[in-house]
């Protein structure tokens with residue numbers, strides 16, 4: 001299963017995006033964990049007071065814990081030595097109160113951070129989603145959806161966990177260790193130095209660990225993205241997989257990826273195990289040594305038993321703060337990687353708005369103005385358009401080259417061409433789903449790059465061959481194409497034009513849920529709803545990419561009859577394969593080798609262009625004799 005490579009962090013924000021993103025390993029080595037995590041600050045800023053207070057509470061709780069050994073010392077040297085049971089009970093009461101206070105403070109901290117951090121996570125997720133919606137189609141062509149999905153789920157969860165634990169506890173543990181070591185040094189500085197012995201080797205180990213772990217963490221998170229992609233594709237394409245009996249190979253692809261991920265996770269575990277071994281063993285040895293030295297001193301009489309007890313219980317209390325540093329660092333690394341992955345997407349340039357500053361609008365010198373309008377410049381016009389996909393091989397010729405085409409106001413033009421000649425691409429240029437490489441496209445004389453996206457997309461409506469319905473009602477899906485004020489009347493009209501009246505006969509009429517979680521519709525039904533969506537807003541320009549390909553002959557004829565009325569007062573570009581659809585249009589343009597090689601009526605072109613005659617004869621093999629693409633349910637036309 002092909003997955004797109006994970007894009008690199010350092011893609012230049014170039015108006016012409018560079019092809020073939022590099023794997024991110026280089027970037028990983030150069031980047032610093034702290035710098036990566038600092039990028040979270042804008043999101044953390046609003047909750048900084050809460051987080052700060054919570055950290056303070058945690059430090060307080062930790063220090064309360066450190067008082068316990070001092071009470072022990074007082075008990076051992078005082079009431080225990082004096083055999084005073086009342087004193088012992090009092091000491092026990094103090095210990096109980098201190099323990100309860102520590103527990104309550106830690107609980108308070110958890111309670112304080114839970115809500116704000118859930119808010120931070122939700123805010124970041126909303127930003128990511130908004131950004132994804134605004135990124136150009138070229139970006140989505142390049143990125144595997146699973147990589148985006150895993151960023152929105154796993155990575156953001158890792159970030160929230162980082163803010164909840166490591167961020168606070170690296171600080172809290174640091175302070176606790178400092179205070180604890182201070183107390184121990186004050187108790188007895190020789191024993192203190194013995195305990196401090198392993199500090200330097202532990203720090204060196206942590207440094208080495210961080211570097212190694214960071215690379216593996218990045219690999220693991222990218223692999224989760226690949227895995228997500230496979231799952232997503234397998235679920236969305238489940239019919240194809242079953243139909244072709246591919247579930248075994250699909251399962252193998254999944255198994256291989258998950259096996260690789262398992263290997264990476266095991267490597268993470270091994271690294272963690274190594275650092276734990278060092279972090280746990282060395283202090284343990286130091287405590288043992290301190291115990292021996294201390295016992296000798298107590299025997300000498302140079303140290304009180306209480307002090308030794310206090311000393312050792314302080315050392316034991318510090319065990320957890322020291323030991324936890326290993327996985328706190330690991331979690332921080334994962335969070336830094338997650339931050340990198342998050343901002344890789346957030347740093348991508350969104351679609352440029354029209355008007356000044358847009359590189360495309362400067363190119364052709366296409367100043368808009370009243371002078372440019374009028375019959376000659378009106379309608380939909382392609383001027384010397386050249387286009388190549390940003391991710392096409394750099395030495396390949398442009399897909400569309402020096403293409404000129406003029407669709408007059410109110411005219412409907414059919415676009416005919418062999419499979420792969422670039423018809424779909426050409427239609428996608430009009431609503432600026434892709435940007436022309438050079439040349440201009442004008443609507444009634446106005447360069448589309450001079451219009452805001454909103455203006456442009458309210459003028460132009462599109463329907464694509466592969467109709468997409470969202471998980472919503474039929475009505476919501478169709479009225480998506482209309483303005484805010486549109487209601488039942490507009491819905492009825494649009495459904496009628498698209499011959500989609502079957503919608504009224506659905507279980508809950510136009511309120512029936514469709515899309516992934518709703519009722520499954522046939523290909524022809526979905527196409528008609530997509531067509532209804534395109535005509536719902538009564539657009540001035542209509543761009544239809546083979547919108548009737550999945551319809552049976554009878555339905556197609558009916559849709560065409562109804563479309564004829566709509567086409568009468570719109571300027572339309574319709575990609576067509578069948579003579580019947582072509583006949584709907586006033587004129588036909590033939591797309592061949594990236595250029596418009598002929599324009600005329602259907603009959604003219606049949607006479608003058610052998611290529612056109614060949615395409616229309618249906619001998620080409622690709623053209624849409626119904627049912628070839630397996631979309632249509634037999635008897636579809638009668639089901640209405």
Ligand SMILES: Nc1ncnc2c1ncn2[C@@H]1O[C@H](COP(=O)(O)OP(=O)(O)O)[C@@H](O)[C@H]1O
Pocket residue numbers: 141389390391392399417418419420421422423424425426
């Ligand atoms: N996102 C893309 N990136 C690179 N090449 C693409 C992309 N989409 C389509 N192509 C290529 O552009 C060519 C024209 O595709 P298309 O416009 O869909 O043709 P048609 O609709 O005429 O069948 C095909 O060779 C196709 O492989």
Ligand SMILES: [Mg+2]
Pocket residue numbers: 423424425465545
């Ligand atoms: Mg196409």
